[in-house]
Amino acid sequence: xxxxxxxxxxxxxxxxxxxxxxxxxxxxxxxxxxxxxxxxxxxxxxxxxxxxxxxxxxxxxxxxxxxxxxxxxxxxxxxxxxxxxxxxxxxxxxxxx
Numbered sequence: 688x689x690x691x692x693x694x695x696x697x698x699x700x701x702x703x704x705x706x707x708x709x710x711x712x713x714x715x716x717x718x719x720x721x722x723x724x725x726x727x728x729x730x731x732x733x734x735x736x737x738x739x740x741x742x743x744x745x746x747x748x749x750x751x752x753x754x755x756x757x758x759x760x761x762x763x764x765x766x767x768x769x770x771x772x773x774x775x776x777x778x779x780x781x782x783x784x
Contacts, residue, residue, distance in 0.1 A: 689753075690745050703730055707774050710778045740756050
């Protein structure tokens with residue numbers, strides 16, 4: 688079993704964090720600081736979990752860890768598309784709002 692799935696999920700979490708941060712930085716309206724901190728903390732926690740699974744999978748692979756990393760990848764894909772949509776709407780709201 689390969690460890691690449693968890694590496695891909697960590698890349699997706701990083702992309703989601705950077706795209707949301709770019710949109711929030713370019714907004715003219717201020718964002719709720721507590722909500723932004725909570726969003727970033729959740730994504731960073733998932734990013735760290737993905738990297739932990741990646742390195743643990745390299746060290747001692749198992750079928751259970753392999754299944755977990757695939758579930759983690761599926762969740763990261765779902766979150767990635769939802770976060771991209773949210774970032775798009777925030778940027779669109781700022782243009783029209």
